[in-house]
Amino acid sequence: MERAGKASVTHRLYGLLEQIAPPLVSVVIALAISSLIIWVVGYDPVRAFSALFDGAFGGPRQIGETMLRSTPLIFTGLAVAYGFRAGLFNIGAEGQLFMGGLVAAWLGVALAGLPTMVIVPIILVAGAAAGMAWAFIPALLKARVGAHEVITTMMFTFIARYIVSWLVTGPLKAPGQIPQTVQLPAESMLPKFTDILPELGTGRAHLGFVVGIALAVVVWWVLKHTTLGYEARAVGFNPWASETGGISVSLTTVKSLCLSGALAATAGVTEVIGLHGRLFDQFSAGFGFTGIAVALLARNNPLAVIMTAMLFGALSAGSGTMQLQADVPSKVVFIIQGLVVFLVAAQQLAVWLLRPFKARGGVENA
Amino acid sequence: MLSDILSPDVFAAAMRIATPLALAAIGGTICERAGVVNIALEGMMLFGAFVGVIAVTYAGNPWVGVFAAAAAGASLALMHAFASVTLKTDQVVSGTAINILAGGLTGFFMEVIIGHPGTTDPVPRLVPVFDFPVPSAGFFAPMWRWIDVIFLSHTPIVYGTILFAIVAHWALFHTRWGLRLRALGEHPRAADTVGISVVRGRYSAVLFSGVLAGLAGANLTLEQVGSFTEGMTNGRGFIALAANIFGRWTPGGSYGAALLFGFAEALQTKLQLLRDVITIPSQFFLMLPYVLTVVVLAGVVGRAVAPAAVGKPYEKG
Numbered sequence: 001m002e003r004a005g006k007a008s009v010t011h012r013l014y015g016l017l018e019q020i021a022p023p024l025v026s027v028v029i030a031l032a033i034s035s036l037i038i039w040v041v042g043y044d045p046v047r048a049f050s051a052l053f054d055g056a057f058g059g060p061r062q063i064g065e066t067m068l069r070s071t072p073l074i075f076t077g078l079a080v081a082y083g084f085r086a087g088l089f090n091i092g093a094e095g096q097l098f099m100g101g102l103v104a105a106w107l108g109v110a111l112a113g114l115p116t117m118v119i120v121p122i123i124l125v126a127g128a129a130a131g132m133a134w135a136f137i138p139a140l141l142k143a144r145v146g147a148h149e150v151i152t153t154m155m156f157t158f159i160a161r162y163i164v165s166w167l168v169t170g171p172l173k174a175p176g177q178i179p180q181t182v183q184l185p186a187e188s189m190l191p192k193f194t195d196i197l198p199e200l201g202t203g204r205a206h207l208g209f210v211v212g213i214a215l216a217v218v219v220w221w222v223l224k225h226t227t228l229g230y231e232a233r234a235v236g237f238n239p240w241a242s243e244t245g246g247i248s249v250s251l252t253t254v255k256s257l258c259l260s261g262a263l264a265a266t267a268g269v270t271e272v273i274g275l276h277g278r279l280f281d282q283f284s285a286g287f288g289f290t291g292i293a294v295a296l297l298a299r300n301n302p303l304a305v306i307m308t309a310m311l312f313g314a315l316s317a318g319s320g321t322m323q324l325q326a327d328v329p330s331k332v333v334f335i336i337q338g339l340v341v342f343l344v345a346a347q348q349l350a351v352w353l354l355r356p357f358k359a360r361g362g363v364e365n366a
Numbered sequence: 367m368l369s370d371i372l373s374p375d376v377f378a379a380a381m382r383i384a385t386p387l388a389l390a391a392i393g394g395t396i397c398e399r400a401g402v403v404n405i406a407l408e409g410m411m412l413f414g415a416f417v418g419v420i421a422v423t424y425a426g427n428p429w430v431g432v433f434a435a436a437a438a439g440a441s442l443a444l445m446h447a448f449a450s451v452t453l454k455t456d457q458v459v460s461g462t463a464i465n466i467l468a469g470g471l472t473g474f475f476m477e478v479i480i481g482h483p484g485t486t487d488p489v490p491r492l493v494p495v496f497d498f499p500v501p502s503a504g505f506f507a508p509m510w511r512w513i514d515v516i517f518l519s520h521t522p523i524v525y526g527t528i529l530f531a532i533v534a535h536w537a538l539f540h541t542r543w544g545l546r547l548r549a550l551g552e553h554p555r556a557a558d559t560v561g562i563s564v565v566r567g568r569y570s571a572v573l574f575s576g577v578l579a580g581l582a583g584a585n586l587t588l589e590q591v592g593s594f595t596e597g598m599t600n601g602r603g604f605i606a607l608a609a610n611i612f613g614r615w616t617p618g619g620s621y622g623a624a625l626l627f628g629f630a631e632a633l634q635t636k637l638q639l640l641r642d643v644i645t646i647p648s649q650f651f652l653m654l655p656y657v658l659t660v661v662v663l664a665g666v667v668g669r670a671v672a673p674a675a676v677g678k679p680y681e682k683g
Binding site: 037156166292293335342347 | 463607
């Protein structure tokens, strides 16, 4: 009995290693290639990345900044991961995020006067509902006529941006020159960690981070232990078999994309009620798109999303310091992101590179 | 008022705006006909637009920029072909990676080369091909002016695209090359059986679509705007994919669909000029092309049939 137990522990450890090794290697290669690019254009990659590391983990304030930047990425990462699990590519998480932010900025003012304990949950739920609604039409089009969600959700992202741009320059514009909504009252805001324990010194990091981790656990549980999650996974794995097995593929598609939209919208909500306190055109730094990298690197595992969101959050937090101290444009982070997505997707690359050696060994000729 | 809106310059603008969409859409057509989905048209267009401007900054001649833009599009396409054909990667994910990468590369090298983010300095543009003297008086003068504005006022890539759409449409349905290309997307195994190399065929189709997307970028920066702005493609690659579907995976249809989008956009720009008469916020006009794309997809997709093997890696066996 004991030996069997031990064997299964090693087995599980090996399985875990097998799971995390490819993404880890992808990140290392992506960092190596971007170092090369940084070096070729004449900067010092060692200085650049040590500045980046410093900016991300150098002290409590920096760690707080990493948590702050990770927060929206946990939500968008979960959104994209949930979609992928159901065989859907929610490339338009950014648009759903905008709708969440919009509802948060509106309700934060409209419900002013209620206590934080009441107002914040209402905003979170309403914002998620807005994201759900924004994903509904693309979901319906996918289920009914087969319009590819990559194009439709992308188009809805542009439409959402223009709606927000119109509202912040017109109907919802705060008095003054800058196109933005009015500042939310303090009771509509998610508390910062330092509001609760000032000694933490984590700067702008807020409780949205905790909400993100909680939601990751919820999504993991939904996928693993509920009918909803089972149906999503079944349809993502094999829609034809699922249909034969009695699962409605169209209904599952609609439910899954809407749920993905709700998760993405939460990122917009927490950016507004956790960080900015108001809505403006550029309130999202492409979090919806970075969410794709976060999800793929996590291999669509909701719990792993927390880790990969923190990785990209750290890159984002450190990139400012890198630009200041090593002069390297912070946009290099997007090169890293693109490379990571490419390398994670191209898992066959290693096999392909090792092919000549295998052939010589006679493995393939056998 | 209607004559204000439907003036000849609206039709001329429609043709100009349609050009990058059409080039990318035909690129998508060729790529998907060969069985490979190309979501990365957006990134290839953006990269081409940027590299084109940088090349002109150094070389001074806009034609150098056009070739550089085509090469830039092709270089990202090579990445996509390698991933989707050789490595059998998920084509949509590989395309997304290239889109993110193109955004990063252009933003990064913009700051490295130009020294600041945002927009580059203006570069010399390609000039209109024809320069006929327009008679100012006479019986035919007004009609001649219409023809001159609508058909004779354009830059080289605009004409090249029309010509190319016709040739590509004919070639796809009436040449051996076209038949082979279609076979790759409909039934690669059959193509393989009769000795057509699926790998080589798909590589060349993806590379070709990259060249076209790069030229679309060159049209944006070196013919229309004259400078590069970060993220300036603004979803055109995705609209082009929709135009390809609306055009039922044919080059001629893609051009027609692109022209429809171009006309909507031109009309939108024109209507914005009448903002004193029509008091609708400009954002609603700006979102029109995107709304139109969704409407078009909603209306047409069920009835249009994609190539059977599109998006599926080919396993030799």
